Amino acid sequence: MYKHPPGLRGFLVAIGLLGAAILAAFSIGLFAYWALERLATSASNPEGVPNYTLLITSALALIPILILLARRYAYLTDWYYLLPAMLFLLAFTVYPIVLTVYLAFTNYSGLHNGKPDRASETRVVRLAGRTLVLDGPAETSLRCRNPSCSEELVELVGEGRRVYDRIERAEENRLVLARAPDFEPRYVYRVNTFSYVGLKNFVFIFANASRALIPVFLWNVVFAFASVLSTALLGLILGIVLNNRRLPLRNTYRTLLVISWALPGVITIQMWVALLNKQFGAINRLLGLLGVYPIPWLLDPLWAKVSVLLVNLWLGFPYMMTATLGALSTIPDELYEAARVDGASSWQSFRRITLPLLRAPFIPILLSSFAYNFNNFNIIYLLTGGGPSSEGRLSTAQATDILISWAYKTAFRAEGQSAYGLGAAISLVIFAITVGISLVNFKFTGALKEERK
Amino acid sequence: MRRVVFGALVAAIYVVVRQVVFGLGSSNAWLVLAYESGDAGLALTLLAGVLFLGLIAARFGSSWRDVLAVVAGLEAGTYLLAIGQALGQAVRPRPAFGSVFIPGGWRYVLVGYLAIALLLLVYSAVYIGVKNRLTRRKQSVWTFFGYALIHLFLVSLVMLVFYPVIQVVAASFDPTNNLFSFRRVNSPFLLVRAKVLPDFSRISLENYQRLVEGVVIYGYQWALLAAAALALLLALWSGYKLRRLGPVEPWATLQGRALSVFALLAFLLVVLVSPSQFGGRSTESKFLLWVRNTLLLSSATGFLAVALTATAGYAFARFRFPGRYPLLLTFIFVQMFPGFLALIAIYYLLSALDLLNTFTGLLLAYSGGIISFGSWVYKGYIESLGHSLEEAAYIDGASRWQAFLRIILPLSAPIFVFIFLLQFVGTYSEFILANLVLTGVEKWTVGIGLYSFTTGQFSTKWGVFAAASVLGSLPILMVFYGFQQYFVSGYTAGAVKE
Amino acid sequence: MKRYLVLFLMLAGFAFAAGKVTVWTHFGGPELEWLKAQAASFERATGTKVEIVEVPFGDIKQKFILGAPQGEAADLVVTVPHDWVGEMAASGALEPVGKFATKDYLSDLMPVALEAFSYQGKLFGLPMNAESVALIYNKKLVKSPPKTWDEFLALAQKYTTGDTFGFLYDLGNPYFNYGWFKAYGAYVFGKRADGGLNPSDLGLGGEAGYKAGQFIKDLRYKYGLIPEGVDYGVADGAFKDGVLAMILNGPWALGDYKKAGLDIGIAPLPAPPGGKAWGPFVGVQGIVLNAYSKNKVAAINFAKLLVRPDAQISFNRAGGRIPVSQGALSQLKDDPVVKGFSTTIAMGDPMPNIPEMGKVWGPWGNALSLIIQKPDSDVKKIIDQMVEEIQKGIQGE
Helix, strand or coil: CCCCCCHHHHHHHHHHHHHHHHHHHHHHHHHHHHHHHHHHCECCECCCCCCCHHHHHHHHHHHHHHHHHHHHCCCHHHHHCCHHHHHHHHHHHHHHHHHHHHHHCECCCCCCCCEECHHHCEEEEEEECCEEEECCCHHHHCCCCCHHHCCCEEEEEECCEEEEEEEEEEECCEEEECCCCCCCCCEEEEEECCCECCCHHHHHHHHCHHHCHHHHHHHHHHHHHHHHHHHHHHHHHHHHHHCCCCCCCHHHHHHHHCHHHHCCHHHHHHHHHHHCCCCCCHHHHHHHHCCCCCCCCCCCHHHHHHHHHHHHHHHHHHHHHHHHHHHHHCCCHHHHHHHHHCCCCHHHHHHHHHHHHHHHHHHHHHHHHHHHHHCCHHHHHHHCCCCCCCCCCCCCCCCCCCHHHHHHHHHHCHHHCCCHHHHHHHHHHHHHHHHHHHHHHHHHHCCCHHHHC | CHHHHHHHHHHHHHHHHHHHHHCCCCCCHHHHHHHHCCHHHHHHHHHHHHHHHHHHHCCCCCCHHHHHHHHHHHHHHHHHHHHHHHHHHHCCCCCCCCCCCCCCHHHHHHHHHHHHHHHHHHHHHHHHHHHHHHHCCCCCHHHHHHHHHHHHHHHHHHHHHHHHHHHHHHHHCCCCCCCCCCCCCCCCCHHHHCCCCCCCCCCCCHHHHHHHCCECCCHHHHHHHHHHHHHHHHHHHHHHHHHHHCCCHHHHHHHHHHHHHHHHHHHHHHHHCCHHHECCCCCHHHHHHHHHHHHHHHHHHHHHHHHHHHHHHHHHHHCCCCCHHHHHHHHHHHCCCCHHHHHHHHHHHHHHCCCCCCHHHHHHHHHCCCHHHHHHHHHHHHHCCCCHHHHHHHHCCCCHHHHHHHHHHHHCHHHHHHHHHHHHHHHHCCCHHHHHHCCCHHHCCHHHHHHHHHCCCCCCCHHHHHHHHHHHHHHHHHHHHHCHHHHHHHHHHHHHHC | CHHHHHHHHHHHHHHHHCCEEEEEECCCHHHHHHHHHHHHHHHHHHCCEEEEEECCHHHHHHHHHHHCCCCCCCCEEEEEEHHHHHHHHHCCCECCCHHHCCHHHHHHECHHHHHHCEECCEECCEEEEEEECEEEEECCCCCCCCCCHHHHHHHHHHHCCCCCEEEECCCCCHHHHHHHHHHCCCCCEEECCCCCEEEEEECCCHHHHHHHHHHHHHHHHCCCCCCCCCCHHHHHHHHHCCCEEEEEECHHHHHHHHHCCCCEEEECCCCCCCCCCCCCEEEEEEEEEECCCCCHHHHHHHHHHHCCHHHHHHHHHHHCCEECEHHHHHHCCCCHHHHHHHHHHHHCEECCCCHHHHHHHHHHHHHHHHHCCCCCCCHHHHHHHHHHHHHHHHHCC
């Protein structure tokens, strides 16, 4: 067989070779794509071939390159097994992260999106070298922000083309551009640029911490913790009850009880919204029969939290029940036999055998469940939408909002006004917190220690 | 005993200190309660303080952990009490509009439950008595009664768990598309009159008809459907036989073959259905098309997930190369980024590749989600397999790739099924990413459709939503119940190693 | 292999090459059919294909802004509400359409519609229909609409029993509540000298805002009309079930009410106690053109077809919306629905269309739901905090 070059050097060499291979394949793919594009583009088909053809050509080019490389560096074949997963991870996970990090330090938003402000449309009368003569005073009709429009970015449109250009200065109804356009523009628009703002987004998050970050984070932790605890408790009880082989119909019960796990949350959570209406929901009508006055399930900030937890209990206990049953099935029967021979009561064997043996498989389940619930967007977004309103909070961070729903509302919902930059900054904060929790998690279980061989 | 007294002591000191530090009437409900209960409460608090002074003189000792535990318990208690009090205050004593309110109704329910328990006790006594007499054995009445009570509990729980499901089903038969009915219901049953249980007396299939309006299914598709149903029935039947007889040969093969035939036919059906068959004019008449789109997408993502994680998991499990550990860490931690918040990045990426508004694009976007978890689970699974089989293959001259292909892959079916199912279920009702990538009713998935019914500008179609929910969850229920054991074993396998 | 690939790709390319106009729409039911019929007649007349894509209302804005520069958005959207116009124009997606509009067309439009679709002095869409909320009453329960607040309250309270309701609407929604704010003298943005809106003059707070907030709170806790748990769906459902006498709602709901067999009347709400005349937000929906469209001329021609007076009349027949063409309006003047809503539209103000309005909706809705959440809510404090958050948002802090 073959040997890897050892240590950091080996790692770097392998990564370097793979990178070079990918780069080479990409160049060949690019060339092939360009050739195809030339072949396919015609008057009737101005679009040419779709851009993903580049992916196909690059992949086709990569295969022979890899085979050739393997002849010279046999140990690289180990890395080939990882290549597909790594490429996908790079494209669809790492690249979005990099872009998010970049956006987090800009003021990118619906209004600062690097696109021309169409309200600044100004007609061009004529072009003279680098100078555009407009049909109105440049500064006001382009609504420039800088004095005499200097350094503003503009879009020039005409003859079916559109290019960006930079203004050197504006004089009356004349614009002097940084470089002369090679066509006759008909309209000019000022571009709403987005720019690097440093730590401003993070400063906003921490300056408004008492109105968003702190209460949202606290509730997020309480929510995840209480969800795990409640589902685990009910799941454990049911699992232990249903594990009893002498209980008739136990498989029927198990099958019936997993229904809330099996049904898609987008259906059941929205149904719960209807059930929990204060005046007209079925739950309060049922409670009315029991002599309980209507409870403001989704209307009161505190009750809404209770509702979220109850619905999450309904959604989550079957998983814990199933996990308990799975864990219990790994405990060998002989242990119980031995205990019975030694004269232990069933309660004693439960205390001394079942519970201690459940601990080991259960801790990772609890921890991963915590991590899952920590970013459990669906239940919050679909059940309460983060509401009800809570006094003194940002309108994107209400009583039951957790970090991820706060970020989502900031960037993608009307309340947040497409503040993508700020949303990206919040995502990074979430990322940091999640990684922190997981580090604790791994430390707790020692899961990664044995990998470090 | 010493510890108990010490606990009381700490509690007392804590109470007094809190009292002094925060003062009466602070937001701390526990103290407020003591205060509000009047002189008695105050006296009690003082008494506790005095007790403490007396006991401290006796110099009890215990670890600081006990002190912390007591204080934390008290503190948690105060907050729980405060929350309880606030929850109580938020409830205003006025019955809901148009509801039936029975003061003290819970007593009837309690009495009802006690009566049932009593009946069960009588039944157990009689049943066990007769049985003991007949079989000449001594079985305990109480054990049997205990089981009966467990059944009572479980049946009540099942009813509670199914309550929302029943409501969805009921709503799907209500053509008014209202979330709530305001009409008076005349029914001999109190629960129906109180609108706690749905009124099934006026069933209408209108909502379901709207979902299939204008749908044309060709003859050969009906034939495929019938054949698929037959194959499924066969698989179920052999599964039933297997469960009764244990792993017996003809049934096991039959089940495997029937399932593959079913999968093949279902796949053909999904692929052969085309948007032109859905000629209905309303949005909801495209529903079956959405189901088809979703099945196509979810199973494709499932397969892609398996394909991507299989080799990676194998490499992590079996190969020792420099950089394995940091790479593993990268895989794990990179995945902790809340991916769907990077919607914009994914949008621009797919746009650059001309893959927006295509299933391929969405498929690629979904695929990033499971790679690390899947690799991790699969790696754990392979490690549990042991090396002996592969080593035997190496001795026979097999290469690593051959060993992987011929030895490991065939053994990995259960874990692949698990990874496939996880991805299938996870993407089946996803709607946020799908909604961003796909535009136009004919491209929608079930998740987008269901979400759109309840979030129209000024119109929510609850009846249609419910009908679509019932139909739309059938495939996922089938998958879930059909492969339940894989979920259990997969999660246990993943969890034990995790 | 590659030759086949090229061939295949070329075949796929041909489908896109022919002259085609794509249209995004949120219409459904009869209105969608109307649009498809118009598209078919346009195709017959010009030979240009029209592709109609249904996109949910709530997704249109974001998808259009993101997709337009990437070439992923439709050429036309039928329709967008005018309050999106500022944001969509500033983010580069909308083409100013003033250069395509004729004098005849512009002079036929209701002035409020023209004002609604003008942003920074430029026209950004062809207005199609106007809407506002109005008091819709069930004639079975209400013989003639109440003229004064006292009449209104007496009537509403008479019907507010356990099983029936007098007056319901989505109490936490600023759009429905603007009328009360206006009645007490509040406004969203003041006007600049040149007629444009001034985002730094916010008029929702102060004494007028307090009064409106208090009144909205009173509707729930003092007059006992609108209980907790009532949202749009509940009010609408109760009205459809015939147990609600009066609802505050817009023309979009009338199709369902007709289907439910209700005999309805439409009237403005009376002035609230101590306030001036009630007047709702007026929303104008119109057709907008993608600035990056490759087929602008054909697209705008199709849009012009849709806003012709006769098309607006047939559109009104299909979905009951109120046209903005004065020619169409004068032909429909005997229609009680058109008449009822025209009255309230004339009483109202167009929603602000500047992008800063986006910073208002969230805090405003939030403040309203806080006000009506508890009987002891502090209206002044909540309104003050709302004003502060909006101002900070607009200043971009």
